[in-house]
Amino acid sequence: MSAMLRLFAHDLKLQLRLGSDLIAPVAFFVLATLLVPLGVGPEPNLLTRLAPGMIWVTALLATLLALDRLFQRDFEDGTLDLLALAPLPLEAIVLAKVAAHWVTTGLPLLIAAPVLGLMLRLDHGSYVTLEVSLLLGTPVLSMVGAFGAAVTLGARRGGALLALLVLPLYVPILIFATSAIGAAGEGLSPRPHLLLLASFFVAGLVLVPFAAAAALRNALE
Amino acid sequence: MTGLVGIRLSCRRSERVVFTRLDFSIESGGALLLSGPNGSGKSSLLRLIAGLIKPFTGHLEYEGTRLQDDPARHREIIAYLGHQDAVKSMLTVGESTRFWAGLYDHPSDAHAAMAAMGLSDLADTPGRFLSSGQRRRAALARVIAGGTPVWLLDEPTVGLDAKSIAALESALAAHRMRGGIVLAATHAPIALPGAAELNLAEFEPQGFLDDADAA
């Protein structure tokens, strides 16, 4: 456990020192969402309807953007070899790295999302649900994305391939997150949707480390 | 049996058999020098002993434990130095050495390890300012700081000057004095008194892998 915390802190320190790389995903998140009103026009009712979907679709893409820094650099400079040999299981390493990655990519999205909600005229009743859906959903995006990053490690044409592999797996999260926000906007209870998201979170926490660790072993062998 | 033993190891990389039926044994405090031409599998053997590559056949034993059956034990005893130094440009030498020492639960050993490789003055220098020899020394300090009994060193002397090689040699001697084991693949001469030699060329499979004509 202490080794996991050490790795988490170490990775967090490394990520925070990336500087401008660090804000790229959240900048993309804001910018891409703001392109929508420019594309479809500023009509308030239309934006209100589009807001949950747009915020979530760009959140998916923003997460995707940052995935390559999860394992790629460690793989290239030999760190991943050493981590795989270190006295903690590869599954624990995956979890620690995903957690650090989420703090630097998922958490900023949570902070930026309400501002985007204001600009897109999200329903007043939807903000809490938006935040809860991001809080439950973005860690799953990071986990599923970590699997994608692990399985494409060492492959040619990594980036586009990663998107092709990961985006279909993101579909359930997108659906339940946006339907939760939609339900809240209509004055219905978002609870069932959010509970399903929570169950994805738990399932991801249990399954993803194994899948990603298996993929990493394959890449390192 | 004490020490590290490899029994009838063979290694397949993709569709090629690199070496077959390789046996070795090293008593604690001993050393083994791997030799052989390029592509004979020195690096593959080290990665296999490290646990990064699964042996195609055969197994490894350490102090009587079959390492395949006990991966946690396997990870505890190995320190591996590959071709890459795994030095992060954003971290200082001290930070990364302390991190690795901490992972192995020896955070206090980081200081001595850096001193052993003559890095004490560079402890606060970020990785991006290091020369290639200094990076290699940082990687070696990481090996030392782990405090594990088995060191696997793939070309440890690359980029090192005479003074650093001497520092490495005394670190290896000190490690073996404590009962540690060293396996090294190197082309450069390095003083490993009493080291056995293993020529990988002797274990090259004859012909090539094609099971059709064996059927």
Next chain:
Amino acid sequence: MTTARIPLLHRYANPAAFGRLAAKVLPWTTALAILLLGLGSYFALFASPPDYQQGESVRIMYVHVPAAIMSEVVYGMMAAAAVAGIIWKHALADLFVKAAAPLGAAFTFVCLVAGSLWGKPMWGAWWVWDARLTSELILFFLYLGYLALVDAFDDPQRGLRAGAILVLVGVVDLPIIKFSVDWWNTLHQPASLMTLSGPKVDPSMLLPLMLMIGGFMAFFVSVVVLRLESELLARRIRAWRTATSEE
């Protein structure tokens, strides 16, 4: 002759043995595929009645439904083979996943095209966000992802293993995707009377449907066996190449 070969035989697919097996199986499955597809097409096109609601376009179902079934069955078989490949390290299992994938992708594609052709007269649009079609589209991308991943490695063995892991993750995720798409569909559209699954299958339609499903299956087996054989041969050629280039 060499010591290397003896242990290898246990774990490695043996091309010669597989070639003998293929030579036995292939003529039968090929004949069966031609027979069933021929008979099925006859019944589907001529010897079955038009549907009282769907009219003649119901005949598209005889391609759409078998393709849809195969698209899922093939993915299931790939997942089973992936498990076998990962647990028992059986080389033939890994190769099967790769050999079956383009066929699965093709079935999925046929299913989508047939569904879209059926949708035009029925729904008045080439594409409707029907739950089944949408899931099928996502399945198609899962296939494409597998195909792209397996090809993206310089070491074919590594690509096969990465692909097998991906297929396993996909097969766990697939029911969740289907469930979520169904959920999404019921949220956004009131259930339509006419869905692609069709209301009920009349016995007169069941015969051509069964024939076509059998034909698709036999076709799949034949092509997979051929692809496995050529993959094993290609591997042998690669082995020769590396051997000669080293001398």
